Amino acid sequence: MEGWVSMPKVELHAHLNGSVRDSTLLELARVLGEKGVIVFSDVEHVILKNERSLTEVFRLFDLIHILTTDHKIITRITKEVIEDFASENVVYLELRTTPKKNESIGMSKRSYLEAVLEGIKAVNTVDVAFRPHNADVSNVKRSSLINDTCNGSTRKKIYVRLLLSIDRRETTEAAMETVKLALEMRDLGVVGIDLSGNPIVGEWMTFFPALKFAREQGLYITLHCGEVPNPKEIRAMLDLLPQRIGHACCFEEEEWKRLKSLNIPVEICLTSNIRTNSVRSIEVHHFADLYNSKHPLVICTDDSGVFSTSVSKEYNLAASAFGLGRREIFQLARNAIEYIFADDEVKRELKEIFNSAELDQ
Numbered sequence: 001m002e003g004w005v006s007m008p009k010v011e012l013h014a015h016l017n018g019s020v021r022d023s024t025l026l027e028l029a030r031v032l033g034e035k036g037v038i039v040f041s042d043v044e045h046v047i048l049k050n051e052r053s054l055t056e057v058f059r060l061f062d063l064i065h066i067l068t069t070d071h072k073i074i075t076r077i078t079k080e081v082i083e084d085f086a087s088e089n090v091v092y093l094e095l096r097t098t099p100k101k102n103e104s105i106g107m108s109k110r111s112y113l114e115a116v117l118e119g120i121k122a123v124n125t126v127d128v129a130f131r132p133h134n135a136d137v138s139n140v141k142r143s144s145l146i147n148d149t150c151n152g153s154t155r156k157k158i159y160v161r162l163l164l165s166i167d168r169r170e171t172t173e174a175a176m177e178t179v180k181l182a183l184e185m186r187d188l189g190v191v192g193i194d195l196s197g198n199p200i201v202g203e204w205m206t207f208f209p210a211l212k213f214a215r216e217q218g219l220y221i222t223l224h225c226g227e228v229p230n231p232k233e234i235r236a237m238l239d240l241l242p243q244r245i246g247h248a249c250c251f252e253e254e255e256w257k258r259l260k261s262l263n264i265p266v267e268i269c270l271t272s273n274i275r276t277n278s279v280r281s282i283e284v285h286h287f288a289d290l291y292n293s294k295h296p297l298v299i300c301t302d303d304s305g306v307f308s309t310s311v312s313k314e315y316n317l318a319a320s321a322f323g324l325g326r327r328e329i330f331q332l333a334r335n336a337i338e339y340i341f342a343d344d345e346v347k348r349e350l351k352e353i354f355n356s357a358e359l360d361q
């Protein structure tokens with residue numbers, strides 16, 4: 001495992017509230033328990049449980065959202081999640097989250113996002129570059145791509161970009177509000193839109209106007225696609241030509257053909273797919289077919305907290321399940337650079353990071 005931790009990595013499919021540390025969730029649950037909002041003993045085992053169906057996962061998210069409902073907590077979990085990814089040598093992170101409105105505590109989608117941005121700024125174990133390139137690296141020494149030397153101490157650096165998620169429970173208007181917020185926050189590192197949430201909830205036509213608008217405005221799009229069998233929706237999603245899709249577990253022959261002909265990169269979340277039973281077992285996971293046919297793909301965690309995983313564990317699983325050696329895994333990790341939602345300058349710098357890491361191998 002240690003070998004995969006030290007390898008530089010790119011994480012492109014991580015949900016903020018799914019990546020919260022168990023210890024933080026338990027601490028927050030204890031506080032709400034003391035206030036009488038929840039019964040701690042009722043939720044403790046829910047947080048610590050490992051095996052969950054897709055339906056149970058979404059019930060857990062409802063619980064997590066109760067625990068993290070507060071600007072300060074959003075800031076805290078954002079900081080912790082970024083620090084956790086950085087400690088695993090993730091050098092580029094696209095973090096996604098659903099901006100939430102909660103009038104009872106004065107939270108708007110905008111103030112939620114501002115709390116996330118505060119969390120990014122609060123990170124202190126690593127240097128964070130989160131603004132678009134022309135804004136964010138002007139003060140960073142270009143020669144020091146992996147480590148910034150500050151006062152003699154070696155500092156790691158992580159690029160962070162944000163994707164705003166539309167939850168499938170939302171209305172067209174709410175989805176549009178998220179897209180407009182993303183457009184306004186582009187200078188602060190928001191690069192795209194994700195469609196997620198319980199895949200058996202909501203209709204494609206509810207989200208389509210907002211996703212189409214986002215695409216027309218030049219935001220990047222990634223969609224949770226084919227988590228459950230729904231050929232009509234999968235076809236409609238591919239017709240939108242998203243720049244990436246997540247999961248692709250329940251594709252039929254026709255849909256594979258179309259996906260491959262469009263060459264749309266797939267975010268692969270092995271543990272999540274197995275734990276939620278979206279894929280029967282690792283032996284029949286579509287990773288193997290996509291990898292063998294050289295289809296663009298990237299290994300991701302989805303929800304490192306909920307599924308008790310990490311990027312290194314996911315690469316380790318891919319290596320052992322599909323018989324990939326160190327060189328192949330390194331190449332797989334490096335290939336992800338091509339699918340990031342950032343400019344060529346960031347890609348160039350990431351390539352340099354991988355090149356120098358390769359020399360150390």
Ligand code: 5GP
Pocket residue numbers: 015016017018061062096097098099165167196197198199224227272302303
């Ligand atoms: P948040 O957006 O609140 O930061 O992260 C949690 C949310 O991400 C969940 O409520 C859900 O909408 C979405 N999410 C997390 N994991 C999955 C997944 O595996 N599939 C889908 N469709 N949505 C997910």
